[in-house]
Amino acid sequence: MSSLHALTANDPYRMLGYALKLAQQALRTHLDTELRAVGLTTPQYSVLAGLELSAGLSNAELARRAFVTPQTMQAILATLERASLVERMAHPVNGRIRTTELTAAGRSALRAAHEIVANAEQLTRDAVAPSDPETICSALLRIAEAMRSEV
Amino acid sequence: MSSLHALTANDPYRMLGYALKLAQQALRTHLDTELRAVGLTTPQYSVLAGLELSAGLSNAELARRAFVTPQTMQAILATLERASLVERMAHPVNGRIRTTELTAAGRSALRAAHEIVANAEQLTRDAVAPSDPETICSALLRIAEAMRSEV
DNA sequence: TCGATAATATCAGTGGCCTGATATAATATA
DNA sequence: TATATTATATCAGGCCACTGATATTATCGA
Known part of the structure; x- marks a missing residue:
């Protein structure tokens, strides 16, 4: 218990969670800044890139692939549609699905x-x-996996 | 040029930026879920923890330490004040500063x-x-540094 | 076949991040 | 001293993430 508290009270820069947040935020800010030149945000790029690989996905499927809620993906798609970067239409067979291209x-x-x-x-x-980038990448994916299997 | 594109087209899970996002998002979701039991979000915890170490900071100073804009910190402080977790008052000397405790x-x-x-x-x-956690931590801090010095 | 269950979409509200803009106080400089 | 610059706070608006709630469509099982 007291050893756990000691861990938190240490230099925040040596905390893995803090460093993770700093790195991700810095990369996200950098990408958002650069992508602004082409009128995209980072999440918008991510969705468009996904649609390039598999066109005609449903909102729910896009949400699952991005690990976000359907409501969140809904908002992103609405923005992309408003900007005429994607088109949404009724699924030819399944009446509850709206596909995106x-x-x-x-x-x-x-x-x-x-x-x-x-x-x-x-x-x-x-x-x-x-x-080694591969080593770092694998460690990061293990963190994501560990957090997902928790709770 | 074409080699750069090839890098993007690869398995997204092997992209450092993607793994970084996944790990951070998973940790953030996990923390938000757990912290909900005590009525806090992760950014709110972060600000409170900072105030514990140095009380009476200005909005601008808190923003700098969290690497966010003053406007963002303003919103977080407003929420914390509404929840009676912090108190904001005029600085005793400097008339344009409002301190938080x-x-x-x-x-x-x-x-x-x-x-x-x-x-x-x-x-x-x-x-x-x-x-090694220290190795990963250092690599993450180097990413943050590299992104900050860019642009 | 009919009712329960599951999947999908979407509305409403909150929090945290951003940019842009504005007002005011402190400081530096001509 | 008077003006310009800088620092601070804050308003407004937008995007992306969440939870909660609701309506509709598919599907499964009794």
């Missing part, structure tokens, strides 16, 4: 965004040196 | 929250094994 404008924005995101990824990989 | 209720919530956060930190450290 990229528009030409969406595809165009995505092309420019891919460059930006790839550059940020390279910056990130360079930054972890001398650690 | 913990209330008794704030201190009480913080005590319970410290346990929860320390437990999550331990879970995280366990999850990165067999990697």
Whole structure:
């Protein structure tokens, strides 16, 4: 108990959770800044990139793939639709599903965004040196897995 | 150029930026869920913990320490004040500053929250094994630094 | 077949992050 | 001293994340 408290009271910069938040926030801010030039936010890019790989997904399926709630994905899709970057239409068979597909404008924005995101990824990989990017990546995925299986 | 695109098109799970987002989001969701029992969100805990170490900080100073904008910190403080967890008052000398201090209720919530956060930190450290937590932590801080110095 | 269950979409409200803009107090400088 | 600059606080609006609640469609089982 008291050892747990001691852990918290230490230099916050040596806390894994704090460092994780700092790194993610910095990357997100960097990406948002760069992506602004093509009129996208980071979550919007993420959804568009997903739709490029598998067109016609439902809101629920997109939410599952992004690990967010359907309500959250709903809001993102509404914004993308307002910006004419995606098109939503009734599913040909299943009456409760509305599918989403990229528009030409969406595809165009995505092309420019891919460059930006790839550059940020390279910056990130360079930054972890001398650690191996694969090692860091695996450790991060284990954190995500551990948190998900908890509670 | 084409090699950059290839990097993006790969399995997203092997992208450092994606893994970073997944890990941080999972930790944040876990913490928010646990902290709900004491009526706090993760950012709220973070601010209260900061005030415990240095009472009477200004909104601007709190924002700088949390790496968020003054407007964001303003909103967090407004919520905390509404919940009677902090008290804001005019600075004794500097007329444009409003200082913030913990209330008794704030201190009480913080005590319970410290346990929860320390437990999550331990879970995280366990999850990165067999990697060394210090190695991962340092790599994350280098990412944050690299993104900040960019642009 | 009918009723229960599950899946999907969506509305409403909250919190935390941002940008942009404005008002005021403190400080530096001409 | 008077003006310009800087620091602080705060309002307004937007996006993304959540919970809670509701309506509709599919599906499963008695």
